[in-house]
Amino acid sequence: MTAGRGSDTDLDTGLEALLGGAMYGRAHAEKKEILLPLLWAGARRCAETLPPLADYWRQMGFTQEEPADYTGLPYLPVSLFKEFDLATVPPDEVARTLLSSTTTGASPSRIPLDKITGKLQARALAATLKDTLGGHRRPFLVLDIPEINKPGEELTARGAAVRGIMPFASETVYALRQTQGGFALDLPAIDDFFARHRDADVLLFGFTYLVWTEFVRRLRAAGRTFAHPRLTLLHSGGWKKLTDQSVTREVFADGVAAVLGCDAARVRDFYGMVEQVGVVFVDCEAGHKHSPAFAEVAIRDPETLRQVGVGETGLIQVMSALPRSYPGFALLTEDVGEVLGYDDCPCGRKGMHFRFRSRVHKVEVRGCGDTVAQNRMVPAIPTIPVTEKREPVSEDITVLAGAHLTAGGLPAGGLPALADALAPDPLPLEAVIGLLEDAARKMLRPELADVQGLAFLSAWLQKRNLARVLETNFGSRQAALRGTIPDAGSALTAVPRGLVGHWVAGNVPTLAVFSWALATLAGNRSIVRVSRACVEETRALFAAIGEARYEGFTGADLLARSAILYFDSGHQGHHRSLARLCDARCIWGGPEAVAAVRGLPVREHCEDLIFGPKFSLLAVDRATLAADDGSLARTIAREVAVFEQGACSSPQVLVIEGGLQENQGWLDSLHAAMGYLQAKNPRRLASDSIAARIIRERARYGFLPDHRVWASRGTEHSLLAAPGMAWPEAVRGRTLLVRTVNDLEEILPHLSPKIQTLGLAARDGEKRRRFCLAAARQGVSRIVAPGTMNFFETPWDGMLPVNRLVRWARLPGAQEGAR
Numbered sequence: 121m122t123a124g125r126g127s128d129t130d131l132d133t134g135l136e137a138l139l140g141g142a143m144y145g146r147a148h149a150e151k152k153e154i155l156l157p158l159l160w161a162g163a164r165r166c167a168e169t170l171p172p173l174a175d176y177w178r179q180m181g182f183t184q185e186e187p188a189d190y191t192g193l194p195y196l197p198v199s200l201f202k203e204f205d206l207a208t209v210p211p212d213e214v215a216r217t218l219l220s221s222t223t224t225g226a227s228p229s230r231i232p233l234d235k236i237t238g239k240l241q242a243r244a245l246a247a248t249l250k251d252t253l254g255g256h257r258r259p260f261l262v263l264d265i266p267e268i269n270k271p272g273e274e275l276t277a278r279g280a281a282v283r284g285i286m287p288f289a290s291e292t293v294y295a296l297r298q299t300q301g302g303f304a305l306d307l308p309a310i311d312d313f314f315a316r317h318r319d320a321d322v323l324l325f326g327f328t329y330l331v332w333t334e335f336v337r338r339l340r341a342a343g344r345t346f347a348h349p350r351l352t353l354l355h356s357g358g359w360k361k362l363t364d365q366s367v368t369r370e371v372f373a374d375g376v377a378a379v380l381g382c383d384a385a386r387v388r389d390f391y392g393m394v395e396q397v398g399v400v401f402v403d404c405e406a407g408h409k410h411s412p413a414f415a416e417v418a419i420r421d422p423e424t425l426r427q428v429g430v431g432e433t434g435l436i437q438v439m440s441a442l443p444r445s446y447p448g449f450a451l452l453t454e455d456v457g458e459v460l461g462y463d464d465c466p467c468g469r470k471g472m473h474f475r476f477r478s479r480v481h482k483v484e485v486r487g488c489g490d491t492v493a494q495n496r497m498v499p500a501i502p503t504i505p506v507t508e509k510r511e512p513v514s515e516d517i518t519v520l521a522g523a524h525l526t527a528g529g530l531p532a533g534g535l536p537a538l539a540d541a542l543a544p545d546p547l548p549l550e551a552v553i554g555l556l557e558d559a560a561r562k563m564l565r566p567e568l569a570d571v572q573g574l575a576f577l578s579a580w581l582q583k584r585n586l587a588r589v590l591e592t593n594f595g596s597r598q599a600a601l602r603g604t605i606p607d608a609g610s611a612l613t614a615v616p617r618g619l620v621g622h623w624v625a626g627n628v629p630t631l632a633v634f635s636w637a638l639a640t641l642a643g644n645r646s647i648v649r650v651s652r653a654c655v656e657e658t659r660a661l662f663a664a665i666g667e668a669r670y671e672g673f674t675g676a677d678l679l680a681r682s683a684i685l686y687f688d689s690g691h692q693g694h695h696r697s698l699a700r701l702c703d704a705r706c707i708w709g710g711p712e713a714v715a716a717v718r719g720l721p722v723r724e725h726c727e728d729l730i731f732g733p734k735f736s737l738l739a740v741d742r743a744t745l746a747a748d749d750g751s752l753a754r755t756i757a758r759e760v761a762v763f764e765q766g767a768c769s770s771p772q773v774l775v776i777e778g779g780l781q782e783n784q785g786w787l788d789s790l791h792a793a794m795g796y797l798q799a800k801n802p803r804r805l806a807s808d809s810i811a812a813r814i815i816r817e818r819a820r821y822g823f824l825p826d827h828r829v830w831a832s833r834g835t836e837h838s839l840l841a842a843p844g845m846a847w848p849e850a851v852r853g854r855t856l857l858v859r860t861v862n863d864l865e866e867i868l869p870h871l872s873p874k875i876q877t878l879g880l881a882a883r884d885g886e887k888r889r890r891f892c893l894a895a896a897r898q899g900v901s902r903i904v905a906p907g908t909m910n911f912f913e914t915p916w917d918g919m920l921p922v923n924r925l926v927r928w929a930r931l932p933g934a935q936e937g938a939r
Contacts, residue, residue, distance in 0.1 A: 241398025
């Protein structure tokens with residue numbers, strides 16, 4: 121982007137007009153006519169003084185013309201302040217650095233403030249809070265420790281918020297004190313404060329989590345309450361931890377009111393962040409948040425990044441005309457908000473009003489599309505990680521398919537009684553294969569068309585493929601299934617292990633059928649626990665299986681030996697009960713889930729098949745790139761789109777021979793192929809967390825030297841390229857991470873059993889053969905041609921699963937015959 125310098129005089133004049141008027145007096149459209157040009161001028165100034173910012177904008181294809189709307193402004197994700205120095209003024213002009221609150225070990229955001237920015241932010245905050253608090257000073261009780269407001273060149277978010285409110289204070293008292301173990305109530309100071317100001321208007325402020333855990337709950341535990349109806353409490357931040365504890369806004373306000381003796385309406389939440397100090401969005405009388413005159417909020421769809429409509433939710437973008445010393449003009453957060461309306465709030469304030477909904481959940485990249493980190497031992501842990509929801513744990517077990525679906529649900533004895541009621545004897549192998557093939561046909565119905573991976577599943581269930589699976593697993597000994605074979609004067613038989621328990625990840629909706637079918641081919645009974653994310657799709661797929669027919673056998677006969685069910689991931693008792701029943705377990709998932717299930721008590725003879733966290737990549741040599749007529753680029757685009765990179769076999773990384781400049785034309789064609797596929801086969805809506813991660817990684821790559829970004833207008837698809845072979849963490853959402861090497865053999869030392877599938881395109885046959893053998897010795901499970909990476913083949917994850925799900929027994933004599 122070519123940056124031109126805006127007029128400082130125009131910028132200051134326009135901002136003065138906004139700061140000097142009513143904070144909420146202008147209608148949305150009227151305010152935009154003044155504010156949007158100021159934001160654009162601030163953006164251009166920052167691009168001129170911060171070259172990496174201008175380069176990032178250029179790579180992202182942001183506009184070089186003044187935008188028509190707020191979402192047309194070039195934006196930065198707030199996470200960038202944790203990784204880069206984003207000062208737009210010389211170091212000697214930075215008067216203070218603000219630090220964000222962080223979890224232990226995390227890097228804080230660092231916000232450089234020069235004197236001008238600091239003064240503007242203080243003035244703006246005072247003007248905003250005056251609308252809520254009025255103009256008079258009042259006694260101020262800070263629900264925190266004095267140390268947060270210590271002098272120095274660095275100041276935390278908590279300290280900055282307290283200082284911003286102090287102009288409204290006639291005196292300041294702190295309610296907490298630091299102890300060796302954390303915090304404690306300073307009860308003498310609290311008692312004295314309320315006693316001296318019994319009949320006065322008083323102001324309290326604290327960060328939401330601290331207010332609840334360190335103030336309200338401790339006062340409750342001490343049996344202390346106060347009666348102060350003229351109290352106003354402002355609080356902000358920390359909602360994520362309270363949401364995890366099922367503390368809603370209503371519960372919070374009522375709890376504060378009960379302890380302090382005020383009306384719950386006097387408990388006011390405000391939304392703000394250290395990256396935009398001076399900009400706060402305080403709840404109005406209707407409980408809605410409003411933008412002050414000098415700032416604005418856009419709520420952006422996580423898929424398209426367009427402004428959402430009234431009643432819709434999206435990622436919050438906060439814009440401010442205040443910052444001069446850092447690029448704070450348009451910051452895209454990892455918070456979710458809802459647009460409530462424009463110029464029509466019951467409180468009478470003008471402009472857009474909105475509601476803060478939640479932080480973006482930092483969801484683990486579950487299932488198999490995990491990370492390629494160094495190999496490490498994952499210790500067994502005694503509880504199953506709760507990744508699906510945060511409501512209280514439900515006792516319910518929902519049967520989705522199987523014998524008890526028609527018998528009225530779970531029997532009275534719970535999972536043990538359910539296991540006892542499953543039909544004991546396996547169907548003939550020919551009948552199983554015939555029913556599965558007919559089920560594959562019945563799955564190809566319109567109502568199942570949107571199930572991810574259905575075409576792969578249907579092809580896998582065909583008789584010809586199942587015969588190939590059994591041939592690979594058993595070879596010449598296949599007749600031992602459901603029978604015996606002669607062996608050195610005696611006989612061998614492959615008997616089912618018994619009851620197989622399946623813990624199935626939610627990354628691929630067809631996974632439950634694959635896992636169940638492997639156990640069923642081996643003649644086992646099954647109890648399959650699916651993820652909540654896949655309940656409805658799993659129910660529909662097994663309903664199709666139940667309708668199958670083959671030579672007098674029915675799908676109901678097949679399912680009579682199985683139960684497909686769902687129960688809360690946090691119910692440890694159900695997990696333990698299922699584990700104790702198992703003769704074998706198929707465990708699919710990320711490292712925590714796998715370790716937790718493996719740590720459950722089981723029978724001594726239980727066989728575990730672990731389909732744990734894996735990572736897949738593509739590798740293409742220089743000759744193949746040079747000869748590509750576009751077909752390889754299109755093939756790779758399809759591989760990335762299948763399962764939206766949620767499967768362990770989905771490529772997350774593309775390694776190419778040659779540098780970025782040498783291969784720019786081919787990478788341009790790959791990006792174009794991804795765009796064409798998006799238009800033809802739109803990406804399934806990404807979760808807020810994946811969208812936020814895509815935005816974050818695009819900006820990080822855009823700022824780093826020697827890195828490159830190819831990106832769609834929304835978050836639909838991305839190429840993020842860097843030199844060298846440092847393994848990146850998977851992003852997903854049709855985001856392919858490109859690495860460049862001089863020779864593909866540079867990959868080999870980095871390969872390990874963590875690699876599930878390697879898609880290889882190399883024209884030299886001898887080079888390809890040597891590379892494949894070396895990669896297999898390093899632990900790679902599958903090395904296949906691009907276009908076949910997502911085929912569910914045998915062996916899988918380096919094992920022959922159907923063979924693992926039988927027990928081999930030696931019998932006297934060599935007599936053959938069906939049991």
